[in-house]
Amino acid sequence: MDCLDQIKWDDKGLVPVIAQERDSGDVVMFAWMNREALAQTIARGEAVYWSRSRNRLWHKGEESGHVQKVHELRLDCDNDVLLLRITQQGHEPGIACHTGRHSCFYQRLDEGRWMAVEPVLKDPATMYSK
Amino acid sequence: MDCLDQIKWDDKGLVPVIAQERDSGDVVMFAWMNREALAQTIARGEAVYWSRSRNRLWHKGEESGHVQKVHELRLDCDNDVLLLRITQQGHEPGIACHTGRHSCFYQRLDEGRWMAVEPVLKDPATMYSK
Numbered sequence: 656m657d658c659l660d661q662i663k664w665d666d667k668g669l670v671p672v673i674a675q676e677r678d679s680g681d682v683v684m685f686a687w688m689n690r691e692a693l694a695q696t697i698a699r700g701e702a703v704y705w706s707r708s709r710n711r712l713w714h715k716g717e718e719s720g721h722v723q724k725v726h727e728l729r730l731d732c733d734n735d736v737l738l739l740r741i742t743q744q745g746h747e748p749g750i751a752c753h754t755g756r757h758s759c760f761y762q763r764l765d766e767g768r769w770m771a772v773e774p775v776l777k778d779p780a781t782m783y784s785k
Numbered sequence: 786m787d788c789l790d791q792i793k794w795d796d797k798g799l800v801p802v803i804a805q806e807r808d809s810g811d812v813v814m815f816a817w818m819n820r821e822a823l824a825q826t827i828a829r830g831e832a833v834y835w836s837r838s839r840n841r842l843w844h845k846g847e848e849s850g851h852v853q854k855v856h857e858l859r860l861d862c863d864n865d866v867l868l869l870r871i872t873q874q875g876h877e878p879g880i881a882c883h884t885g886r887h888s889c890f891y892q893r894l895d896e897g898r899w900m901a902v903e904p905v906l907k908d909p910a911t912m913y914s915k
Contacts, residue, residue: 658897673803673812680810682803685866697894729890730899732882736815738890752862760859760868764827767788769860 658697659690663735669705670737676749677726677740683751683758684723686715688737700725702739719753719782720745746777755779788827789820793865799835800865806879807856807870813881813888814853816845818867830855832869849883849912850875876907885909 662670670693674684686704688696692712695703699714702723706713716722727740743749743757752759754775761773792800800823804814816834818826822842825833829844832853836843846852857870873879873887882889884905891903 658894658899661899671801671815673815675812682805682812682868685801685803685861728894730892730894731815731889732884732886732891733889734892734899736889738812754862756862759861759863759866761862762860762864764788764858764860769788769791769864 659693661734662690662693662730662737663733664690665735669707670735672702672704672737672739674702674723674739674741674751677742681758682760683741683743683749684715685759686713693737696725696739697728702741716745719750721750721782723751748776750776750782753779753782755782789823791864792820792823792860792867793863794820795865799837800867802832802834802867802869804832804853804869804871804881807872811888812890813871813873813879815889816843823867826855826869827858832871846875849880851880851912853881878906880906880912883909883912885912 668689669687672686672688675682689705692703692705702715704713722744723741725739725741729738743751755777756773762769763772798819799817802816802818805812819835822833822835832845834843852874853871855869859868873881885907886903892899893902
């Protein structure tokens with residue numbers, strides 16, 4: 656696909672990806688995609704990332720059921736970062752984080768310390784039982 | 786600072802940073818920080834990034850005047866990605882992109898093509914004349 660050729664993949668063949676909830680505007684996750692992950696994301700309409708730790712494609716929600724429906728894809732001015740506008744499915748409110756929280760960005764800097772400021776919505780031990 | 790030690794810097798001593806406008810919720814930019822950039826960001830209350838292309842610290846807005854006032858810093862679950870909640874200063878509406886647009890994420894995937902869907906708010910030729 657032409658739209659994949661336009662992207663400047665890094666020296667590992669990856670680009671950073673920001674996932675933002677469409678309705679709330681919340682930034683819920685950051686991950687990476689390679690060419691195949693982006694192609695699958697476009698084809699499925701659901702986020703498929705490249706897991707650097709597991710070294711394989713990762714259909715977000717494949718175990719937890721917390722699939723990300725993709726409404727819109729955006730590319731930045733340098734053609735090397737993607738922004739997804741998504742709906743986080745499988746739980747209300749959405750759970751994007753493997754800790755069971757709404758967003759991965761739940762630690763806020765308060766007076767020089769990173770403090771967890773968002774509640775755990777679901778016990779992670781029950782999230783990956785599928 | 787302890788809060789810097791908690792961060793998992795990558796093999797180049799960097800972390801990815803997402804800049805989100807506090808009031809609009811718009812994701813306007815993506816960049817990188819090293820330890821010194823983050824320390825300066827915290828001390829100044831304004832975004833200071835590490836420019837990989839120029840290989841130096843980059844106080845965002847130093848030439849354009851489009852400084853990012855930082856209201857809040859967030860860290861993700863893996864301690865390796867930062868999210869800044871900012872106000873984009875120097876123009877109304879804010880201009881974060883070097884192309885003179887509000888956001889760097891102005892290209893939207895439409896039927897297999899990346900289309901520029903946000904207007905240029907200011908001629909870039911006049912942005913860097915300071």
